[in-house]
Amino acid sequence: MSDERRDATVPGAPxxxxxxxxxxRFYRSSEAGTLAAVVLLMVLLTFANNQxxxxxxxxxxxxxxxxxxIAAMGACFVIIVGGIDLSVGSVMGLAGVVAAxxxxxxxxxxxxxxxALLVGTVSGLLNGLLIAKGGLAPFIVxxxxxxxxxxxxxxxxxxxxxxxxxxxxxxxxxxxFIGIPMPVWIMVVFWILLTFVLRRMxxxxxAYSIGGNEEAARLSGLPVDRVxxxxxxxxxxxxxxxxLLLVARLGVGESTAGLGYELNVIAAAVIGGVSLKGGQGSxxxxxxxxxxxxxxxxxxxLLGVGEYLQQLVIGAVIILAVSIDRIRAKxxx
Amino acid sequence: MSSCRWFIRFALxxxxxxxxxxxxxxxxxxxxxxxxxxxxxxxxxAKSLNNPAFQVAEKGANxxxxxxxxxxxxxxxxxNADAAEEVQMIExxxxxxxxGILVDSLGPSACGAVNEAxxxxxxVVMWDSDCPDSERNAYVGSDNFKGGYxxxxxxxxxxxxxxxxxxxxxxxxxxxxxxQQRDQGFTKALDDQQIPYKIVTxxxxxxxxxxxxTAVEDTLRGNPSINGFFFDGPWSLLVDPSNLPVMTSKxxxxxxxxxxxxxxxxxIQYVTNGSVIGLVGQTYYGWGYxxxxxxxxxxxxxxxxPKFVNTGLGIVTPQPEMVGDQQSIxxxxxxxxxxxFSFKEKPLLPQDLH
Numbered sequence: 001m002s003d004e005r006r007d008a009t010v011p012g013a014p015x016x017x018x019x020x021x022x023x024x025r026f027y028r029s030s031e032a033g034t035l036a037a038v039v040l041l042m043v044l045l046t047f048a049n050n051q052x053x054x055x056x057x058x059x060x061x062x063x064x065x066x067x068x069x070i071a072a073m074g075a076c077f078v079i080i081v082g083g084i085d086l087s088v089g090s091v092m093g094l095a096g097v098v099a100a101x102x103x104x105x106x107x108x109x110x111x112x113x114x115x116a117l118l119v120g121t122v123s124g125l126l127n128g129l130l131i132a133k134g135g136l137a138p139f140i141v142x143x144x145x146x147x148x149x150x151x152x153x154x155x156x157x158x159x160x161x162x163x164x165x166x167x168x169x170x171x172x173x174x175x176x177f178i179g180i181p182m183p184v185w186i187m188v189v190f191w192i193l194l195t196f197v198l199r200r201m202x203x204x205x206x207a208y209s210i211g212g213n214e215e216a217a218r219l220s221g222l223p224v225d226r227v228x229x230x231x232x233x234x235x236x237x238x239x240x241x242x243x244l245l246l247v248a249r250l251g252v253g254e255s256t257a258g259l260g261y262e263l264n265v266i267a268a269a270v271i272g273g274v275s276l277k278g279g280q281g282s283x284x285x286x287x288x289x290x291x292x293x294x295x296x297x298x299x300x301x302l303l304g305v306g307e308y309l310q311q312l313v314i315g316a317v318i319i320l321a322v323s324i325d326r327i328r329a330k331x332x333x
Numbered sequence: 334m335s336s337c338r339w340f341i342r343f344a345l346x347x348x349x350x351x352x353x354x355x356x357x358x359x360x361x362x363x364x365x366x367x368x369x370x371x372x373x374x375x376x377x378x379a380k381s382l383n384n385p386a387f388q389v390a391e392k393g394a395n396x397x398x399x400x401x402x403x404x405x406x407x408x409x410x411x412x413n414a415d416a417a418e419e420v421q422m423i424e425x426x427x428x429x430x431x432x433g434i435l436v437d438s439l440g441p442s443a444c445g446a447v448n449e450a451x452x453x454x455x456x457v458v459m460w461d462s463d464c465p466d467s468e469r470n471a472y473v474g475s476d477n478f479k480g481g482y483x484x485x486x487x488x489x490x491x492x493x494x495x496x497x498x499x500x501x502x503x504x505x506x507x508x509x510x511x512x513q514q515r516d517q518g519f520t521k522a523l524d525d526q527q528i529p530y531k532i533v534t535x536x537x538x539x540x541x542x543x544x545x546x547t548a549v550e551d552t553l554r555g556n557p558s559i560n561g562f563f564f565d566g567p568w569s570l571l572v573d574p575s576n577l578p579v580m581t582s583k584x585x586x587x588x589x590x591x592x593x594x595x596x597x598x599x600x601i602q603y604v605t606n607g608s609v610i611g612l613v614g615q616t617y618y619g620w621g622y623x624x625x626x627x628x629x630x631x632x633x634x635x636x637x638x639p640k641f642v643n644t645g646l647g648i649v650t651p652q653p654e655m656v657g658d659q660q661s662i663x664x665x666x667x668x669x670x671x672x673x674f675s676f677k678e679k680p681l682l683p684q685d686l687h
Contacts, residue, residue: 049555051554051555051557054554056554056579057551057554060547060550064543064547067543130345134345150412150413151412154382154383154412157383158388159382159383159384159385159387159388160385160388161385161571161597161598161599163573163598163599170573170575174573174575174576246543249543249576250542250543250546250572250573250576251572251573251575251576252542252571252572252573252599254383254542254571255382255383256383256540256541256542257542259413259541260541297544297547298547298551301536301547301548301551301552301555302551302552302554302555302556303555304533304534304552304555304556306534306535307504307507307535307536307537308507308508310537
């Protein structure tokens, strides 16, 4: 973090050097390693399978990782302040099935979306209050709420998949705008929005400061507790949006929606360069991490890699991507 | 600040206690334990809470219990198909000395608990998923190999004389034995019908709907020579058809034949709209209905059943036809069964099974 800020503006630098500086600034950022890995993987896949670099394949792959990316951008706020949110998979599921329930019971799209967002807000608020105001460990609290929210998913669905949503809710998950799937658009919008929040708004600066050194932030008078509650609400909301879109895309709200996704969401953020120690990361890292896993999954199936080997390859590529980042970081040590 | 912290902690205690109290009360309502002489308390353990098939099974179990009149049922399942949780449940029922247990096994560890129950003198009947090497009294369920075989027969009939078949298989968790049996049954039928074929790839989806859709679409996009797909579980067909554009367009142009396992409500539309040539399902209602019947006859009347009580298959095809020795029904008839929940079974006695 501090590296980037220091290099951001060099007073009186000649104009022709700005591009170079921008490049160097990016190269030093934690996203560079993952971006390199994604690009490398895409180049390899382009040569390996002639179906990879087709418009259909790329947009559907982007759609398939957009849900994780959206939730991961929220998770990234929590991780930046040094917390963790394990309940995100359950929040995704609960928000999704609440929207599915409302929509399949004849409520319009707006009440369904509001219902899902309400689930995200309330669950985030509960996590945030217990952690910031209750002084409980984030890992424990969200482990507990993971199970509580999942239980609500079973109560809402009764174990039965719910279908028959209103057309405009389905459009959010399945529709296209200028040839790009709606979930991808929504991912991009939040990417821009949350990047702005992190880089330009006080909340972002506070979050980095708290993650960097919580005690120092508290002593310098930052509203630490309020920021913490807020980041969990953001994580809950982003999880809810991801879950809502996932359910809308599949056209079915079932009780396993989002089950186990917390691992993918947190992995996406961390692979992209969000530091689990706190104080470092960006919305872009979350998208990149999700993209790496998404493209990899797509490639493994396109190439027909055997079912028993797929998990091995995914694990190896993740470790490789992170080590590219370590090598890059070492250059500055 | 710290008063706020204490407030939250103190508020937490009554809220969580109230939640627990409500759940315990709801649990007690379910139990309906009776100590009338001759009244039997049976426990049923399903694999998970998240499958509509199990709810039909539960209805079957309750229906048969109501017909018998002197049986009470406690129905439970681990929330997420977790074997360790299932073992704990079975051990709990052993400690409670129930009169009999129906178990849908999640694997070898559950089979160990089944043997413990038998050792404690509690009869155990398996359903849906068996523990073949355990001491259980009987297994009530569908024959997965035969189910796969029926799917293979449907496929063979559809592609007869259409040349080389490059078939992909969508599976749940790699290595699950019931799914492997379905795959083996499927290929055996193709062998028997002398269809020239090759299994090009087997893609797993880890029982996740979103992953299953991506797996099917990516497989078809990555290898255009694939002209057949066998889904050994329902996953991809539980979602909206708009998720499967490549599959749908290939089927419509006649370049792809798809057959799938299970006959759950969302799958039926795929037979109606022609995307899938047929569905082969298990008799979910029969699991519960015949499970209670067999357990009851073993406990009450000491009847001896064969180790495998076959509850048959439910097959859905556009028109009723004979598939092997099974009669199929139409999608309309299957939809009717689901919407009225009016599945029917005749209680099986040992003499019916020869």
